[in-house]
Amino acid sequence: MHAFRQILRIETRLYLRDLPTLLTTVGLPTLILVVLGFIPSMRRPDPNFDGQPFVSYFAPSLLVITLAAAGVNILPTVLSTYRERGVLRRLATTPASPAALLAAQLVVTLGAIVVSAVLLVLVARLAFGVPLPRHALGFTVAFLLGTAALLALGLLVAALARTTKAAQAMAIPLFMLVMFFGGVYLPRFLLPDFLIRIGDYTPPGVQALLDAWTGTAPQPAHLAIMALVAVVAGTAAAKLFRWE
Amino acid sequence: MPVIEVTNLHKRYREQVAVHDVSLTVEAGEIFGILGPNGAGKTTTVECVAGLRVPDGGGVSVLGLDPRRDADRLRERVGVQLQESQLPDRIRVGEALELYASFYRDPADPERLMDELGLRDKRDAAYKKLSGGQKQRLSIALALVGNPEVAILDELTTGLDPQARRDTWRLIEGVRDGGVTILLVTHFMEEAERLCDRVAVIDAGRVVALDSPAALVSRAAPRQRLRFRVSVPLDDRLLTDLPEVVTVEHRGSQVVVTGGDSMLQAVTSTLARHQITVADLRVEQSTLDDAFVELTGHRPDDH
Numbered sequence: 204m205h206a207f208r209q210i211l212r213i214e215t216r217l218y219l220r221d222l223p224t225l226l227t228t229v230g231l232p233t234l235i236l237v238v239l240g241f242i243p244s245m246r247r248p249d250p251n252f253d254g255q256p257f258v259s260y261f262a263p264s265l266l267v268i269t270l271a272a273a274g275v276n277i278l279p280t281v282l283s284t285y286r287e288r289g290v291l292r293r294l295a296t297t298p299a300s301p302a303a304l305l306a307a308q309l310v311v312t313l314g315a316i317v318v319s320a321v322l323l324v325l326v327a328r329l330a331f332g333v334p335l336p337r338h339a340l341g342f343t344v345a346f347l348l349g350t351a352a353l354l355a356l357g358l359l360v361a362a363l364a365r366t367t368k369a370a371q372a373m374a375i376p377l378f379m380l381v382m383f384f385g386g387v388y389l390p391r392f393l394l395p396d397f398l399i400r401i402g403d404y405t406p407p408g409v410q411a412l413l414d415a416w417t418g419t420a421p422q423p424a425h426l427a428i429m430a431l432v433a434v435v436a437g438t439a440a441a442k443l444f445r446w447e
Numbered sequence: 448m449p450v451i452e453v454t455n456l457h458k459r460y461r462e463q464v465a466v467h468d469v470s471l472t473v474e475a476g477e478i479f480g481i482l483g484p485n486g487a488g489k490t491t492t493v494e495c496v497a498g499l500r501v502p503d504g505g506g507v508s509v510l511g512l513d514p515r516r517d518a519d520r521l522r523e524r525v526g527v528q529l530q531e532s533q534l535p536d537r538i539r540v541g542e543a544l545e546l547y548a549s550f551y552r553d554p555a556d557p558e559r560l561m562d563e564l565g566l567r568d569k570r571d572a573a574y575k576k577l578s579g580g581q582k583q584r585l586s587i588a589l590a591l592v593g594n595p596e597v598a599i600l601d602e603l604t605t606g607l608d609p610q611a612r613r614d615t616w617r618l619i620e621g622v623r624d625g626g627v628t629i630l631l632v633t634h635f636m637e638e639a640e641r642l643c644d645r646v647a648v649i650d651a652g653r654v655v656a657l658d659s660p661a662a663l664v665s666r667a668a669p670r671q672r673l674r675f676r677v678s679v680p681l682d683d684r685l686l687t688d689l690p691e692v693v694t695v696e697h698r699g700s701q702v703v704v705t706g707g708d709s710m711l712q713a714v715t716s717t718l719a720r721h722q723i724t725v726a727d728l729r730v731e732q733s734t735l736d737d738a739f740v741e742l743t744g745h746r747p748d749d750h
Contacts, residue, residue: 293527
């Protein structure tokens with residue numbers, strides 16, 4: 204436990220020192236929100252989105268940027284780099300366990316995701332009048348399950364890939380799929396209906412986040428799929444993970 | 448009681464046998480070297496000693512403990528420096544040492560280690576900004592930061608310049624003088640000759656010789672090597688016909704002749720008889736290099 208805390212302290216510092224990663228995971232969604240928010244038509248209620256302004260409708264998709272970047276792109280890349288460079292192996296020769304480093308990476312990633320989400324929700328509320336998530340419990344559950352599903356997928360990539368290059372070869376398409384179905388590249392109302400339906404069930408489950416943000420409880424089926432992905436991918440990752 | 452005891456160690460990776468049959472013992476306070484060409488099974492042997500790999504056969508005991516079963520207790524007492532084991536790019540030297548020190552119950556002082564390894568002015572430098580030699584010294588420091596009773600060092604001075612290499616040797620001698628037993632993997636003969644009390648030469652997964660460096664050298668056939676330049680082209684047969692001469696080679700403008708102890712007289716008088724003037728004559732005695740070639744059939748730096 205002592206070693207874990209020390210490792211977590213250092214991993215947090217290393218994360219904060221890595222400015223490009225920090226900006227992508229924590230800063231980018233809020234930055235895009237601010238840019239969009241300065242366009243007046245984006246702030247006006249729009250019948251296309253049940254009378255909400257576009258910034259409200261699009262906010263959950265902005266959250267997907269952080270979740271996808273931190274969970275399925277950066278996490279597996281960092282872990283496979285640590286493995287490839289023998290960082291995990293060196294730890295295995297000390298009283299600290301390489302599992303402590305893996306856990307610390309998960310905690311740091313989760314921390315970045317939560318900070319980014321809080322920042323986005325607050326800036327949306329304070330600067331652009333987007334209401335705080337109305338169904339607070341539903342939003343928290345949808346957010347945590349969606350995050351868990353993506354982190355588990357990220358761990359699975361790290362487990363399956365033998366090298367950092369292989370990890371990136373898997374992570375980047377996965378990252379792009381998550382972004383696409385999360386409505387980041389094209390807002391979802393522009394997508395055909397069947398793609399929107401697929402997106403409902405693609406982690407992190409942007410529809411569940413949108414439902415809870417705007418007031419209704421997320422659909423149980425959406426949440427159940429996220430839980431299922433988290434458990435299956437997480438278990439597979441734990442079984443397949445190689446320390447060297 | 449020996450500090451490290453390896454008996455009939457056997458290790459396979461799928462079909463490939465990495466270690467056939469290795470037995471050796473390392474006594475307390477010794478610097479013990481494992482020498483061998485690449486792929487001989489040196490690293491696999493020390494990885495089994497360090498508890499990183501499970502042997503397929505034979506036994507390993509370190510400080511009277513089993514490296515797998517008693518892994519937790521041994522990790523406190525054994526420091527390991529692995530080949531090609533790096534650190535995150537952005538970690539700083541001082542941070543890394545303090546982090547690793549925090550894992551141990553009774554660590555060495557990171558400040559003192561930085562002084563001893565010449566890393567003092569790199570304290571705040573990021574790992575990726577370090578030179579190869581500095582990374583290597585940091586790696587050694589991390590192996591020693593737990594105040595180990597046994598240090599396992601794999602390719603200790605690879606990538607270091609000659610001065611840094613000598614400094615590292617002095618440091619390792621100092622560590623041994625502090626009572627630490629050292630198991631060293633190397634393919635530098637000079638390193639083994641200078642540092643090791645005893646050496647196991649491993650080839651193709653087996654121990655082919657185990658003795659002090661001096662004993663290994665004297666056990667190899669007594670040989671001399673002559674190096675010189677000649678004024679006119681030399682017909683090799685002049686020399687190969689001499690009973691004392693074993694080989695004649697040309698290396699650039701140099702002629703290299705090997706043979707028995709009485710060779711010098713025979714060679715110089717033969718050349719004189721044919722009015723061949725010899726320049727830059729040098730006589731070299733057998734070294735551990737020669738012993739190694741004789742034992743394994745390869746040069747130590749053959750890759």
